[in-house]
Amino acid sequence: MSDDCRENHSYRKIKRARDSTNGVDSISSLPDVILQHIFSLIPTKYAIRTSVLSKRWKHVWSETPSLDIDCYRYKPDSVYETIARRYSSPKITTFRLSISTTEAKPKQIDSLIEFAVSHSTEKLSLELRHAYAVAYRFPEVFFTSCSLKQLFVESGTIDTIPGHVTVSWRSLKTLSLRGCVLSDEACAKILSGSPLLECLTLFCDKLERLDLSECLMLKRLDVQCWEQELQIVAPRISFLSLTHSDESKCELADVSSLTEANVNIYCSRRLGFLYDDFGDPETGLADSLQVLILQTLEKLQSVEKLTLCGAFCLQILSLAVVCGVTFPMFKKMEALTLEMAIYPSIVPGVAKLLQNSPRLKTIKFETVDCKMLEETRLTNYLYWKGLETRQCWKPKDLDGSEPELMSSVMKFLLKKSGDDWYKVGSYTFSLNKNSELSFVTDLTQDWFFR
Numbered sequence: 001m002s003d004d005c006r007e008n009h010s011y012r013k014i015k016r017a018r019d020s021t022n023g024v025d026s027i028s029s030l031p032d033v034i035l036q037h038i039f040s041l042i043p044t045k046y047a048i049r050t051s052v053l054s055k056r057w058k059h060v061w062s063e064t065p066s067l068d069i070d071c072y073r074y075k076p077d078s079v080y081e082t083i084a085r086r087y088s089s090p091k092i093t094t095f096r097l098s099i100s101t102t103e104a105k106p107k108q109i110d111s112l113i114e115f116a117v118s119h120s121t122e123k124l125s126l127e128l129r130h131a132y133a134v135a136y137r138f139p140e141v142f143f144t145s146c147s148l149k150q151l152f153v154e155s156g157t158i159d160t161i162p163g164h165v166t167v168s169w170r171s172l173k174t175l176s177l178r179g180c181v182l183s184d185e186a187c188a189k190i191l192s193g194s195p196l197l198e199c200l201t202l203f204c205d206k207l208e209r210l211d212l213s214e215c216l217m218l219k220r221l222d223v224q225c226w227e228q229e230l231q232i233v234a235p236r237i238s239f240l241s242l243t244h245s246d247e248s249k250c251e252l253a254d255v256s257s258l259t260e261a262n263v264n265i266y267c268s269r270r271l272g273f274l275y276d277d278f279g280d281p282e283t284g285l286a287d288s289l290q291v292l293i294l295q296t297l298e299k300l301q302s303v304e305k306l307t308l309c310g311a312f313c314l315q316i317l318s319l320a321v322v323c324g325v326t327f328p329m330f331k332k333m334e335a336l337t338l339e340m341a342i343y344p345s346i347v348p349g350v351a352k353l354l355q356n357s358p359r360l361k362t363i364k365f366e367t368v369d370c371k372m373l374e375e376t377r378l379t380n381y382l383y384w385k386g387l388e389t390r391q392c393w394k395p396k397d398l399d400g401s402e403p404e405l406m407s408s409v410m411k412f413l414l415k416k417s418g419d420d421w422y423k424v425g426s427y428t429f430s431l432n433k434n435s436e437l438s439f440v441t442d443l444t445q446d447w448f449f450r
Contacts, residue, residue: 028056032063040066040094045074048082062086066094069112076108084115092119098127101134101155110139120147122171131155131179143167143193150174158190159183159206167193173217176201184209191215212237213254225250242296246289246312252299261300264309265293267371286381290320298328306330307337311372314340317349319378322392323385330357339366342416344393345375350413351395354406362430363409369424393417404437405429 027035039047039061047061067087071079076099095116099109109128116124124145128136135157143161149171159181161167169175172194182204188211191197197215201222212218212234221237223230225244231251234240241262244250293316300306308314321327336353340346342365354360379389395410409429428440 028054032060035060036064039064043068043070044083045070048086059086059088063089065089065092066096067092068094068096069098071097071099071104076104076112080108080111080115087119090119092116092121094123094125095119095121096125096127098129100129101136102130106136109136113139114141117141117145117147121145122147123150123152124148125152126154126156128153128155131157135181140165143169143190146170148172152176153178153180155179157181158186161186161189169194170196172197174199178203180204182207210234223250243309246292249292250296252296255299256302258300258303260305261303262307262309263296263300263313265296265313266310267312267373286316286319289316290323290325293317294320294325294328301328301330302332303330304332305335305337306333307339309339310370311340311343311346312370314338314346314349315343315373315378317352318345318347318393319381321348321352322382322387327352327356330360332359333357334359335362335364336360337364337366339368339370341370341372342367342413343372343375344417345373345378347393347410347413347417348395351406351410354409360405362428363405364429365427367424367427405431408437408439 039050044061044064044067047064050057051059051061067083069079069083097112097116099112101109113126132155136155137157137160140162143165144167146168148169151169151172151174153176155178157180158177160183167189169190170193173196175190175194175197178201180203182202183206187202187207191212191214194215196217198217199220199222200212200215200218202210203224205226205228207230208228209231210223210233212221212232213236215234215236218234219237220239221232221234222241223232223243225248227245227247229249229251230244231253232255233253235254235256237255238257239260240252240255240258242250242252243264243266245266293313317327330353336357338350354363379392382389382392394414412427412429426442428442430438430440432438
């Protein structure tokens with residue numbers, strides 16, 4: 001069901017309840033606070049329309065604690081005039097704005113953001129559509145909202161904050177900037193003005209150094225890099241979600257307090273993965289990818305929980321194992337989750353992860369259909385290196401004396417990697433307090449791949 005259809009359906013349900021049998025108006029008899037809670041769950045344009053139903057309904061929407069404004073097909077000036085003239089609540093709990101930077105003028109967007117700030121909004125969500133075509137820079141008042149506790153921005157440009165402006169997000173605990181242009185200087189200014197920040201999400205361009213050493217309350221960091229190089233200094237965070245491509249580089253300079261990490265290093269380009277140059281020593285591509293991924297894992301040796309996403313990362317780790325590259329130890333890790341497709345070329349990498357995690361109690365496979373390298377490209381690389389290619393994906397150092405958890409997992413992997421097909425789902429191996437092994441399968445989807 002499309003958003004418009006869903007919204008119209010919600011509006012019709014309100015109207016049907018009002019026009020119920022025997023002329024009983026069950027909705028109108030509800031207290032205003034309940035009606036306003038209902039209005040908080042639907043787009044504000046539909047809440048405003050209820051004002052024409054009767055005198056009873058005329059002003060009910062005007063104190064709705066949450067506003068959801070989408071300026072698609074609506075003139076921003078008209079939207080602003082309506083809420084500025086008729087909205088009467090002094091405080092807004094949640095304010096969501098979706099607006100196009102190509103259809104609205106900067107001053108029109110400014111006025112809506114200033115309206116939210118002037119009403120002490122606690123949760124502000126801004127979706128700036130088409131910002132890639134027309135950049136939008138935020139008004140000064142945006143950086144001085146002391147009431148904000150949660151801020152979510154999708155697109156937007158924060159490459160400069162005027163020198164005379166002091167960021168004052170003293171109540172902010174959650175900050176998410178996705179698809180934004182963010183400079184190092186602006187980022188530093190934002191962090192210094194957000195002393196209570198606990199959760200930070202950055203999917204930003206232009207940022208080169210992220211220094212979180214002075215963020216005393218920050219515990220969770222979610223970062224995605226595209227093509228730039230990024231250095232992260234985050235000595236206090238306990239959770240890290242890191243996503244970047246083979247074309248970017250993310251240096252974990254200090255993540256010494258990490259206990260849980262989610263890593264997704266994905267294949268973003270065709271060059272080298274569909275052609276023979278991947279295995280050509282002159283390009284150095286395969287060697288550099290091994291260094292990239294192993295350096296990342298070395299910084300995660302103290303984690304207790306680790307999630308690796310995608311078969312690509314495991315394939316590169318398998319190459320490193322076959323080539324005899326030194327592999328990091330995970331002496332504290334108790335839980336490992338692998339989101340992947342099960343192919344022969346991931347087996348050595350998984351086996352090494354298990355061997356180097358002596359405290360491992362739970363391993364979970366989330367099987368997904370994901371982008372990966374053609375195995376012929378991997379074997380070509382091994383051929384160039386002068387290594388055996390016929391049995392290269394079969395672990396050579398397993399002798400049957402491994403712990404029960406590892407031996408069971410490896411039997412499962414070796415069998416599944418030889419199958420012609422398998423279902424999407426999850427497979428969990430775990431040890432209980434009595435060191436008894438259990439195996440749980442959850443095939444959540446009906447389709448197959450191979």
